[in-house]
Amino acid sequence: MTTLVRASNLSKRFGHVVALDGVDLEIPEGRIVGLIGPNGAGKTTALKALLGLTSFAGELEVMGLDPRRERHRIMQDVCFIADVAVLPRWLKVRQVLRVAEGLHPRFSPERAEKLLAASQVRLDSRVGQLSKGMVTQLHLALVMAIEAKLLVLDEPTIGLDILYRKDFYTTLLNDYFDEGRTILVTTHQVEEIEHILTDVLFINKGRIVLDESMEQIGERFAQVAVTPEQADAARDLNPLYEQDMFGRKIFLFQDRSPQQLSGLGETRVPGIADLFVAKMKGAAA
Amino acid sequence: MSVMTTLLKRETWEHRAILIAPTVFGGLFILVAILAAAGAIHVQIGDGGVDLRAMLSSMDGQQIAASMQMQLASVAVFLNVVMLLVVIFYLLDCLYAERKDRSILFWKSLPVSDLTVVGSKLLTATVVIPLVTAIVFLATAIGIYLIIGTLALFAGSGAVLAAGPGAILDTMTAALYGVIVQSLWYQPLYGWLLLVSAWAKRTVLLWAVLPLFAVTALERMVFGTGLFGHLLGERLTGVFPLAFRPATDHIVWEFHEGGANASLELVESLSQLMDPGAFLLSPGLWGGLVVGILLSGAAVWLRRYRDET
Numbered sequence A: 001m002t003t004l005v006r007a008s009n010l011s012k013r014f015g016h017v018v019a020l021d022g023v024d025l026e027i028p029e030g031r032i033v034g035l036i037g038p039n040g041a042g043k044t045t046a047l048k049a050l051l052g053l054t055s056f057a058g059e060l061e062v063m064g065l066d067p068r069r070e071r072h073r074i075m076q077d078v079c080f081i082a083d084v085a086v087l088p089r090w091l092k093v094r095q096v097l098r099v100a101e102g103l104h105p106r107f108s109p110e111r112a113e114k115l116l117a118a119s120q121v122r123l124d125s126r127v128g129q130l131s132k133g134m135v136t137q138l139h140l141a142l143v144m145a146i147e148a149k150l151l152v153l154d155e156p157t158i159g160l161d162i163l164y165r166k167d168f169y170t171t172l173l174n175d176y177f178d179e180g181r182t183i184l185v186t187t188h189q190v191e192e193i194e195h196i197l198t199d200v201l202f203i204n205k206g207r208i209v210l211d212e213s214m215e216q217i218g219e220r221f222a223q224v225a226v227t228p229e230q231a232d233a234a235r236d237l238n239p240l241y242e243q244d245m246f247g248r249k250i251f252l253f254q255d256r257s258p259q260q261l262s263g264l265g266e267t268r269v270p271g272i273a274d275l276f277v278a279k280m281k282g283a284a285a
Numbered sequence B: 001m002s003v004m005t006t007l008l009k010r011e012t013w014e015h016r017a018i019l020i021a022p023t024v025f026g027g028l029f030i031l032v033a034i035l036a037a038a039g040a041i042h043v044q045i046g047d048g049g050v051d052l053r054a055m056l057s058s059m060d061g062q063q064i065a066a067s068m069q070m071q072l073a074s075v076a077v078f079l080n081v082v083m084l085l086v087v088i089f090y091l092l093d094c095l096y097a098e099r100k101d102r103s104i105l106f107w108k109s110l111p112v113s114d115l116t117v118v119g120s121k122l123l124t125a126t127v128v129i130p131l132v133t134a135i136v137f138l139a140t141a142i143g144i145y146l147i148i149g150t151l152a153l154f155a156g157s158g159a160v161l162a163a164g165p166g167a168i169l170d171t172m173t174a175a176l177y178g179v180i181v182q183s184l185w186y187q188p189l190y191g192w193l194l195l196v197s198a199w200a201k202r203t204v205l206l207w208a209v210l211p212l213f214a215v216t217a218l219e220r221m222v223f224g225t226g227l228f229g230h231l232l233g234e235r236l237t238g239v240f241p242l243a244f245r246p247a248t249d250h251i252v253w254e255f256h257e258g259g260a261n262a263s264l265e266l267v268e269s270l271s272q273l274m275d276p277g278a279f280l281l282s283p284g285l286w287g288g289l290v291v292g293i294l295l296s297g298a299a300v301w302l303r304r305y306r307d308e309t
Helices: A043-050 A091-102 A110-116 A132-144 A164-175 A190-194 A214-220 A228-236 A258-262 A272-284 B002-016 B017-044 B052-055 B061-094 B102-106 B114-154 B159-185 B187-199 B203-224 B226-235 B239-243 B277-280 B283-305
Strands: A005-016 A017-028 A032-036 A057-062 A078-081 A150-154 A184-185 A199-206 A207-213 A221-225 A242-247 A248-254 B251-257 B258-265
Touching: A005 A043, A005 B052, A017 A043, A017 A184, A017 A199, A017 A207, A032 A043, A032 A272, A043 A057, A043 A150, A043 A184, A057 A221, A078 A132, A078 B239, A091 A132, A091 B002, A110 A132, A132 A150, A132 A164, A132 A228, A164 A190, A184 A190, A190 A272, A199 A214, A199 A272, A207 A214, A207 A272, A207 B159, A221 A228, A221 A258, A228 A242, A228 A248, A242 A272, A248 A272, B002 B017, B002 B052, B002 B114, B017 B061, B017 B114, B052 B114, B061 B159, B061 B187, B061 B203, B061 B251, B114 B159, B114 B187, B114 B283, B159 B187, B159 B239, B159 B277, B159 B283, B187 B203, B187 B226, B226 B239, B226 B283, B239 B277
Parallel strands: A032 A184, A032 A199, A078 A150, A150 A184
Antiparallel strands: A005 A017, A005 A057, A199 A207, A221 A248, A242 A248, B251 B258
């Protein structure tokens, strides 16, 4: 399997603030990776580093190229959406397509027009006149008409209605993603991307605190709802995190065998959001 | 479409003043010519104060051509001022607007180098806007020629129609030469405006002007000299005295009849005044180009490595 992105000891500071603190990561081809972290954790800085939009220390390779020196070559195989609000408002939709056609060698205007024909977006409208939902549709059409190896999304649905947010990810998964494509997405709205991810990267204070595939998460992490009487027995197993819910204690365990947990209650795989809270709070404790 | 063509098109889509401003003023000149022609006809029929026929017959072909050149040259000079204003405001806005509305993130998501992008903006200021202005001038000149030529024909003289094409060609040559020498001579100023546009967080116009005054004042206070101010003045006003030589021969036309008295000193041919040799040999041109490249290069560097979003 080809590795698209390889970073080792990636670091970046703004004055005294450490944005990235020795990040190591690898992103193989054909995955949908969620880079998840609280605000200010370093998500956007990491993305910007690999898109060549910011300086950094350490090693970083994107498709074998150095983003510091070969940015515009990398961008031939990368499609990047910062958030949907950055399309120039003065452009007409038709002109957006012309620009993409003229500037991106892997853009297919026919495909984009076909996709837009199925949407509410009219080719003669100016971007500034479109509703947020329509701008999202336009942006999606652009993305899906570019044959990119790596799609980078930085909080792509920020400011969108929940209806459009769901549409955005569903379309991406159904009509865009295949084995040849890789998607790297950051968000702090974990729930809305949970079901499409194949891999999860948690980042906090500039450090990667979790780097697992979804299968591994299912194997390594377990959540158990325990009656208060059994809480101490559960605590003996050294849980990652505990919380109260409806008169029960919810414990989250890492690397405990099913046999160890079976006596406590019903186990299930934790949601990414719960795991995220556990990891972040656990790290703080 | 090639990358550069697309980028240049994009500039005219964003900055519509590039096409609109010269066209509007060219159109105004045509309108003025039409109104003047209508006025002249009216005067003829009404009180007959100035006899157009007598006026025209007092001029020979050379005088008619020279006076047409003078009229067209005044149109060219006016459009030239419009062009410079369009260029200045375009350059100040071109790298600033994309940062202000954050669309720079969209442009940076496309596989085009910052050198190419900034290059397209400098090319727009240096070539596209002057070219648009030159084309508008040509169209305006032809329009004025047809209006005045037709008017003269009604007054019984075909001399204006006959002299026109030569006069237009000659003025057009001088005007084209004029915009080319300006584009080259002003490169350091254009580079400076690009740099300010790539750098300033707000009030670009202020940032473009204030440092120039500040450096001039500082130099006077610290060294008691005025070198920077002198260089700046030379840069702003020095191009035409350098690139054109003063006219030596004049064609004089005098007209006295009834209450009308006119006396004009005309230049036979504007294009004969062009002095490309002196311009190309001036150290100011080459020194300015070097400074211009450095300043534009700094703008490219800023757009590439600045991280503020």
